[in-house]
Amino acid sequence: MNQATQRRSASPIRLTMVNAPGEGLDGAWWPRTPSIARELPQLIDALRASLGQIVDLNVNWSSANAVPDLDMLTRRGIGALPGWKDRPQRVMCVTGETAKAKLLVVPCHTTPALAVMVLRHAAGLPVDSKHYDSARYLAAFDIVEAARTVCAQQAT
Template sequence: MRAPRRTASPVRLTLSTPLGGDIDGAWWPRTGSLAGELPELIDVLHTPLGEIVDITINWSATSGAPLMVTQSSAALLKMRWNDSRQRIMVVVGKLASARLLVIPHMTTPQLGMMVLRRAADMSVSVADQDSAEYQAADRLVKAAAAQSAADTARTS
């Protein structure tokens, strides 16, 4: 086993405890090059999941990244935003697996942080629950969880 890499920028990842939900957390890459950031993600996930043996994703290289914005539901419908196709990565280790919502790297910091928290079912202050970021993050995570549940039912 090699020593974990030390990166200048920590991996932006949250995981819920226990694992095993429709969404277990989120990963927010810093760039559009997921392949370049994947080794650091695998290093971080080694401890909770064990040796990583498989990774599956639900999108192709040619599919566009989903839109993660804080606009109201009515505005999103006008822009033809589709909550049903969020990017989900399933990482399988020898000890456990995790379903991660992959946040597009260009997401605003406020929304990205809120999605990280909501995806891992972390607490959010009452004051923040009234924010547009919380409302958008909640909507995005619920859409991803419904999508993940449907995908699991279809493959079972």
């Protein structure tokens, strides 16, 4: 086992997906480093079972318009940037031989509490009801809705 493979197996991929990808936002991916290119092989391996052999990958952002974390947008629940709820989110479209998936890419420096909420919400996974009124749950909802808007605009 080479060093890169050992590193990947020691740090499992942080990915959530809906059961049947192809309709709007299909899930979210939370890379561990700012260099997503280094983590793409692991993401592609994880998506192969759902999408088939990956044939194309497209992103809707550049490093110039990126934020280091989603918490920066909300300042942990308090609107930090005017219009942050309408800000386009990072969406990656992954096309396989048998299906296509659109994933919200959560910036690596996002706090675990917010990132986990975003991952769960993006894939339609349940969240304990005690979190429904929390700032992070509400922020995750807004972030995922903004990503769904991006996906809808890409479809037209």
